[in-house]
Amino acid sequence: MKLKICLAIALLSFLGVSIRSDIFAEENEILDAISSKTNKEYEAGRMELLKMRKESEKRKPVLERPYVFVRSQTKYSGRLYVSCYKWHDRPLFANRLLWDEGESDHKYASFRKTFELYQSxxxxxxxxFAWPDGYKRTMKVIYDTASQMGLSPEKFHIMLETASGKNYLEINQDTLNLISGNQYSFRIGGKSVISSYVIDSLPPEKLSEYIKSLKERSGDKIIFLPQICFVNMKDEKGRSFNIHQVHEIYRKNKGALPLGMxxxxxxxxxxxxxxCDGLYIGHSSSNxxxxxxxxxxxxxxxxxFKSVLAEPEFNGKKIFAACGKVGYTSYHGAQSLSRDGTKTLRKFFELAVKYRPDLLICPEWDELNEDTGFEPLLAKPMSSQRIIKYYMSLLKGEKLTSNPGDDLSIPNLIISQRRQLMPGWKMDIELLNVPDTDKGEKYTVKLELLDVNGKSVYSSDEMQFNTAELKDITLKLPSENFKNCQVLRSRLTINCGEKSWISWLDFGTDSLAEKQVFLDGLPFTVLRPTTCWDQTYFCTPLRNVLRPEKADFKxxxxxxxxxxxxxxxxxxADLKSKEKITMLEVVQDSIExxxxxxxxxxxxxxxxxxLLSLGWHYVNNPHRINITFDVKLENAPSAITFSSRIHSSAPQTPVMNEMAKASPAFTEKSGVWNLAQYSGAADHWQKNRLISIKKSDMEKAVITISGKRKSGNLKEKDFSLTIPLKDFRSYNLFxxxxEDGLMFSLETQYRPYCFPMPLDSCEAKFNSTVIADNPNGILAARAVTENGKVYWSAPFAVNSNPSKETVPVYVYSDTAGKGIKLDIAKNRVPDIKYDFSPSHGNIMxxxxxxxxxxxAGGFVSAAIGFSGGEAANFSIPFNLYAKDIFKGADKPAPEWVKTDEGNWALKFDGERGNFLVxxxxxxxxxxxFSMSFELKPDEVKGSQVIFANKGCTFGGFTLEAKNGKFEIEYVRRTPLDPTQKxxxxxxxxxxxxxxAGKWQKITLTYxxxxxFLSNNDKIESFDLEGIGLYLQNSHFGGRGDKTKDGVIPFYKGLMRSLEIKHYVE
Structure with missing residues (x-):
């Protein structure tokens, strides 16, 4: 579930409403009105804030201490067997063996592992969530798992949550009976607590009707707790405003708010x-x-919140709940709340320790696509567990203890650093000691940073720690100092008196005196010249780093x-360990x-x-059609296909704890793929079939897809596609x-298709060809053990010889607070020149x-081979095919045509929603950057969007032609300028x-x-600073929201070239 920090944008995006640029004008109107309040009103407000702090101390708690819950997405915690590579991180304990024969796709084995982790x-x-219609599939399985495990109802509780939709609030009666009657349901005063999500999107009058019904249907055995995000406030003149605007006023006025607000x-x-029966703080704000x-x-x-709850009408009678978070960094959405190492998590728990809410509810355990997860992850193996366990000991008044199996000769130290970084960002390295003992022992840490060749590029002073104290030391280093580094590796020297903890990193080293320090085991930061698609963190407890007996990678x-x-x-690879290894992979940057x-x-x-992968998707409104098709293979007698046993659960799932079955694709006399004819949906969910063919057959092999649409705009219309396989023997994608957005793709499946079965061995050895699909990629091996330890090999740079020739790269510097110029090796800086030809079909x-x-006209996830989410729906221009924003957009792909000059070009029809993403x-x-492209418009409309850096929310630039003249829009942040919003x-x-009617080369440079904007020999420039609001997809072709005069601003004409350089000459 999504609630981004910028509510004005986030809720529109989440609900599928058109993202209009004039939303900024509407917000500014409210902000200006509030900002115009007198100094007297602000001073009165400042005094009221101080008064509230004193009043809040009078609040009488309902519970004896804060109780802490982490909210989960059951589709993950109940399906830890899911083995897809869709995100840049995954659960540390994901395992295909966590599948069982249960009647639901949410498995007891997965919930059992999840509950064990919660207890730890x-x-x-x-x-x-009390999912609508989810009683049998989910709710019953959750409660039955707790019972089967024999968990104590006094120590382990279950709390269900609802949302503002009618189908959520009218909770299924069977589920409501579980909530009100089951011994594991969390109760206060004998009544079970139902929490909620952004419930104030409903007015209290409407909400009260639902609550009344729930209480009547449960026999008055429930308590309803509303999560408040301030989404429905009105000012004195009846104008809507939200908490984001409140925060903006607070920030701009140095911590003051007008009394009226x-x-x-x-x-x-x-x-x-x-x-309701209490209040639940749902909001937090970002800097x-x-x-x-x-x-x-x-x-x-x-x-x-606490001062209102302390008022006589409510004091001691109503529940006080708060939320806890680790961050929010979505690959396709907003990057709106950084984990900031482990600081964000700790700050929320420090607030809970200070204000003592009755409940602390933390979203979310396992929302992988947003990096909001509290669960152990590969990039954060048990870091959150160690921190939360410490705070839970404080809240419960219990003795500090270490984790079972911990090596106590190593301090409980967590090192956090970004997974990817680019010059200009601060290189933050957080060292956090987490107490797990009352016996204090002093130790020192010295950190060095090394480049990919092992050269030291930074060395810190010794830093002092005590094992019994929670202490964070964060180094903040200007990353532009490391502009020529491809990676930054941390080397730690840890000393406690005469004993040194560095030896556990010294494979083959007998003593410190030799000073041969091996860094294998710890992760590293990939330093990219201009872009970071992964803005998440490594948070690595030293005790969760695997210490193998042998580690040899080449x-x-x-x-x-x-x-x-x-x-x-x-x-x-040749790896040997005392612990059982479950997975051994090679990672490029953040992709396996x-x-x-x-x-x-x-x-x-x-x-x-x-190995080949045949995939199919669909892009249109509505978002799904039903199709049937056959696949015919010719001249490929060696072809093998794969199938998994399908279990009769509801919904059905492949049997994940069994290997897929390989079978010949040919019958004895037939060239038809020996699988049942596909009959089902095509939509934004990725669907694939694998085919293995001997390379010797591929010179003459041909694959043909033939089928029929069973619904949609072209219902009962046939389709067919023939692809020769001779160019797929090593690497290819097509x-x-x-016309209607139905897409088929074929690619060499060189990345892992799904998790292998667990290795279940203390040894792993292989020799293989790994395909590096980024010429500047960084490769490293990563091993994961059964008990939750992770090992990283030394990194390998695919580009081992950065060029001596440099290019000027302009980056926003956190240190300087503005853009700066850096000279960086030319062959490291992206120069993205697209091949304008149909040789790969619609892939560019x-x-x-x-x-x-x-x-061109399809999901970009199919092009790059990475979705960053469960499905591909966020990997197209959001406004073009979202919630029937407009009618008539029914042809997403532009057509390949030959120009009069004999070149290939993409033809956009200007009416039906053609796009290039x-x-x-x-x-x-x-x-x-400098982006150049050639256009030949058929006509110049009153308004047409040529280019937009917008996906599911705002990115940065939009280039639009209005009445024949270009206009530029830039949605930005200026992080270090306090005078800006x-x-x-x-x-x-x-x-x-x-x-119209002529070729022109347009260049946008920043x-x-x-x-700067130029068209052939005409150029203009404007002063502009800042960074794009969020990292987003871009597209050519138009935008699907109508202008005020009713025009849908699609581009009509030809496009024959596109080049984006990440440097500016």
Whole structure:
């Protein structure tokens, strides 16, 4: 579930409403009205804030101590067997064996593992949504699991939560009976607590009707707790405003709010308290640099809620709940709340320790696509567990204890650093000692940073710690100092008197005196010149780093490329450990490129074979059609297909704890793929079939897809596609998007298709070719053990010889607070020039690497091979095909045509929603760029959007032609400029024309201080600073929201070239 920090944008995006730029004008009107309050009103408000803090101390708690729950998405915690590589992180204990024969796809084995982890945190219980119609599938399984495990109802509780939709609030009677009657339901005063999510999207009058019904149907055995996010407030003149605007006023006025605003917020809370059984703080705010603004929570939100609850009408009678978070960083959505190492998590728990709410409810345990997860993750193995366990000991008044199996000769120290970074961002390295003993022992830590070749580029002073004290030392280093580094590796020297803890990192080293320090085991930061698509953190407890007996990894890049920007890397591994290894993979930047599978489930280890993946999607309104099709293979007698046993659960699932079955694709006399004809849906959910073929057959092999649409705009219309396989013997990708948005793709499946079965061995050894699809990628092996330890090998740079020639790269510097110029090796800086030809169908190749591939009319996730979410729906221009925003957009793909000059071009029809979508790193969020493209418009409309850096929310630039002249819009943040709003939009009207019937080369350039626009020989520039609001996909072709005069601003005409350089000459 999504609730982004910027509510005005987030709720529109979440609900599928058109994201309009004039939303900024509407917000500014409210902000200006509030800002115009007199100094007297602000001074009165400042005094009221101080008064609230004192009043809040009078509040009588309902419970003897804060009880802590973490809310889960059951689709993950109940399905830890799900084995897909869709995110840049995953559960530490994900395992295909956590599947069982239960009647639901939510499995007892997975919930059992989840509940064991909850207990290891010291949490009071498990919270999740009371999913509509989810009683048998989910709710019963959750409660039955607790019972089967024999958990104590006094120590482990279950709390269900609802949302504001009618189907959520009218809780199924069977589920309501569980809530009100089951011994594991969390109760206060004999009544079970039902929590909620953004429930104030309903007015209290309407909400009270639902609560009354729930209480009647449960026999008055429930308590309803409303999560308040201030989404329905009105000012004195009846104008709507939200908590984001309150925070903006607070920030701009140095911690002051007008008294009238505070009184409105108080009355808003009272209106819900009078129909509910308490209040639940749902909101938190970010600083412009997306770190948590804990001062706003500490000085406004917590005193506000607690002081109202302390009023005589409510004191001691109503529940006080607060939320806890770790962050919010979505690959396709907003990057709106940084984990900030482990600081965000700790700040929320410090607020709970200070204000003592009755309940602390933390969303979410396992929302992978938003990095909101509290669960143990591969990049954060047990870091949250160790921190929360410490705070739970404080809240419960219990003795501190270490984790079972911990090596107590190593301090309980967590090192946190970004997974990817680019020059300009601060390189924050957090060292956190988490007490797990009352016996204090002093120790020192010295940190060095090394580049990919092992050269030291930074060394810290010794830092002092005590094992019995919670202490954070964070180094904040200007990353532009490391502009020539491809990675930054941390080397730690830890000393406690005469004993040194460095030895556990010294494989083959007998003593410190030799000073041979090996860094294998710890993760590292990949330093990219201009873009970071992964803005999450490593948070690594030293005690969760695997210490193998043997670790030998070698990488050698092939001399010749497989395809432009694509290179094979010969990789060998020899790993031996005392702990059982479950997974051994090779990771490029943050994507798994290889997973060792000695059982060879998909014959991927057979060097004489090639594994292919056939996929299908659909892009249109409505978002799904039903199709049937056959697949015919010709001249491929070696072809093998794979199938899994399907279990009769509800819904049905593949049997994940069994290997897929390989079977010949041909019957004896037939060329038809020997699988049942596919009959089902095509939509934004990824569907694939695997085929393994001997490479010797592929010269003449041909695959043909033939089928019929059973619904949609072209119902009963046939489709067919034939693809020769001769070019798929090493690396290739092809897609075809039909007129109605039905898409088929075929690619060499070089990345792992799913998790292999657990290795279940103390040894792992392989020799294999790993495909590096980023010419500047960083490869490393990663091992995971059964008991939750992780090991990283030394990194390997695919580009081992950065060029001596440099190019000027402009980046936003956190240190300087503005854009700066850096000279960086030219062959490290992306120069993304697209191949404008139909040789790969609708996929747009570039030698800059697969990370930058575009897709004409299809999901960009199919082009780059990474979804960043459960489904592909966020990987197209959001406004084009969302919630029937407009009628008539029924043809997403532009057509390939030959120009009069004999070149290939994309033809956009200007009416039916044609688009070309590009991945989210094509336009840098924090660096300059120069984008050039050639257009030949058929006509110049009153309004047509040519280019937009917008996905499911705002990114940065939009280029629009209005009445024949270009206009530029930039939605930005200026993180270190206190005079600017947290986010804002800048608009520039130009005299640069867009002319019909002629080719013109248009160039948009930004260097972090100016923006330039040119069309052939005409050029204009404007002063401009800041960074793009969020990292987002980009697209050409138009935008699906109508202008005020009813025009849908699609581009009509030809496009024949596109190049984006991440440097500015």
């Amino acid at each position: 945190y010291g949490l009071d219980g498990y919270a999740t 505070i009184n409105i917020m108080k009355e808003y809370l009272r209106s819900y308290l009078r129909v 412009p640099d997306v770190t948590l603004d804990e001062k706003f929570s500490d000085e406004v939100l917590f005193p506000l 990488f050698t890049a092939d001399k010749n490329e497989m395809a432009p920007g694509i290179r094979g890397v010969q990789t060998s 490129q290889f997973a060792w599978d000695p059982k060879n489930e998909f014959l991927q280890n057979d060097t004489d074979r090639q 897609s075809k998007v039909f 190749f570039t030698s800059a690497g697969r990370e930058f591939y575009g897709h 590009l991945p989210n790193t094509v336009i840098p969020q924090r660096a300059g 947290s986010y804002s939009a800048k608009y520039f009207k130009t005299n640069i024309p867009l002319e 260097n972090e201080s100016k923006v």
